[in-house]
Amino acid sequence: MTQKCAHKGCGKTFTDPEEECHYHPGAPIFHEGQKGWQCCKTRVLTFDEFLTIPPCSVGKHSVDAPILAPVQTSGPGSQKQKYPEVAPPPEIGSDGSEVYGQQQPSQQKALPKVDTASGTPPPEKKEKPLEQDDPSVPVPPGARCRRHGCEATYDGGGREDEDGKCVFHPGVPIFHEGSKGYSCCKRRVLEFDQFLKIPGCTTDRHLFAAVPKSGDEEELVSCR
Numbered sequence: 001m002t003q004k005c006a007h008k009g010c011g012k013t014f015t016d017p018e019e020e021c022h023y024h025p026g027a028p029i030f031h032e033g034q035k036g037w038q039c040c041k042t043r044v045l046t047f048d049e050f051l052t053i054p055p056c057s058v059g060k061h062s063v064d065a066p067i068l069a070p071v072q073t074s075g076p077g078s079q080k081q082k083y084p085e086v087a088p089p090p091e092i093g094s095d096g097s098e099v100y101g102q103q104q105p106s107q108q109k110a111l112p113k114v115d116t117a118s119g120t121p122p123p124e125k126k127e128k129p130l131e132q133d134d135p136s137v138p139v140p141p142g143a144r145c146r147r148h149g150c151e152a153t154y155d156g157g158g159r160e161d162e163d164g165k166c167v168f169h170p171g172v173p174i175f176h177e178g179s180k181g182y183s184c185c186k187r188r189v190l191e192f193d194q195f196l197k198i199p200g201c202t203t204d205r206h207l208f209a210a211v212p213k214s215g216d217e218e219e220l221v222s223c224r
C-alpha cells in the first residue's frame with residue numbers, strides 16, 4: 001500500500017514505513033522577508049529557495065504529522081499567535097538515542113475544544129415554563145415547598161402522583177405604591193402579613209427540588 005508522507009520537506013510517497021525520511025520537524029518561519037524553518041538556521045529570501053532548504057532531521061515517514069501554523073513575526077497577521085523561535089526538544093528514545101519527528105500529544109491537546117453547550121440560547125424570561133419538581137433529586141424530609149404561597153413541607157413519601165396538592169402563585173411578587181400582590185393574579189393587599197396569606201391561584205405538584213437557576217424566581221417587580 002502506497003502512502004504519502006506528511007512531513008514538511010519530505011512529502012514523498014512511500015511503501016516501506018521503515019524507510020528513512022528527511023524532513024523539517026519545526027514550523028515555517030517568515031520574518032522580515034526571510035524564510036526558513038523553526039528547526040534549523042538556514043534563512044532564504046524567496047519562496048522557491050525556502051522549498052529547497054535541505055531537511056535537517058532524519059526519521060521515519062509519517063502520514064499524520066502534526067499541523068504547524070506558519071510563523072509570521074512581521075507584516076500583516078503579526079498579531080496572531082507566535083511560536084518561539086526554538087526547535088522543539090527532541091524526545092529521547094528508550095535506548096538513549098534522540099528520536100525526531102515523534103507525535104507531540106501535548107500540542108494536539110492544546111487545540112481549542114468545541115463547546116457543545118455554546119449553541120444553547122439563554123432561557124427566555126417570558127413564557128417561562130412552570131418549574132417542576134425533579135423526583136430524581138433527593139430531598140430531606142421537612143424541606144419546604146419552593147413555590148410562592150405554599151408552605152407545605154416534604155413528608156418523606158413519594159413525590160410523584162400528587163398533582164393538585166400544591167396551591168401556589170406561579171408569578172412573581174409585585175409591590176406597587178404600597179399595594180402588594182403577585183403577577184399571576186389580581187388580588188392586592190397593603191400589609192406584608194396579608195400578602196403572605198394571599199391564597200394560591202394555581203394548583204400543581206409541590207416543588208421540592210428544582211434545577212438550580214440564576215435565582216430569578218425570587219426577583220421583585222417594583223414600579224416605584
Ligand SMILES: [Zn+2]
Binds near residue numbers: 023025039040056057
Ligand atoms: Zn529544519
Ligand SMILES: [Zn+2]
Binds near residue numbers: 023
Ligand atoms: Zn517522509
Ligand SMILES: [Zn+2]
Binds near residue numbers: 169183184
Ligand atoms: Zn397568583
Ligand SMILES: [Zn+2]
Binds near residue numbers: 147166168
Ligand atoms: Zn407546594
